Amino acid sequence: MRKKYTSEFNSKIVLEILREEKTLSQIASENEVHQNQVSKWKKEAIELLKSGLEDGRKTDKEKEKLKNEIHELYAQIGELTAKLNWLKKKSGIQF
Numbered sequence: 001m002r003k004k005y006t007s008e009f010n011s012k013i014v015l016e017i018l019r020e021e022k023t024l025s026q027i028a029s030e031n032e033v034h035q036n037q038v039s040k041w042k043k044e045a046i047e048l049l050k051s052g053l054e055d056g057r058k059t060d061k062e063k064e065k066l067k068n069e070i071h072e073l074y075a076q077i078g079e080l081t082a083k084l085n086w087l088k089k090k091s092g093i094q095f
Helices: 007-019 024-030 035-091
Strands: none
Touching (some): 007 024, 024 035
């Protein structure tokens, strides 16, 4: 039967790995976990960190894109309002 580890336990191991005070072998041995499992957790943690940081940058880019779209839409509203006012004036229609 396979051992199941809690997320708290995994986090504790990953933090130990990232501190780089001990080798992977030492950490695995002290915590009675196979070294391959410790390596796998390290790799997964690094990937999660990378994706988390990348998402933050994408969000900034998306925010900038949305700001530009809002600016363009306000410009269109202004242009259409000016055209509508001109048409009202020329046609003599009162609203």
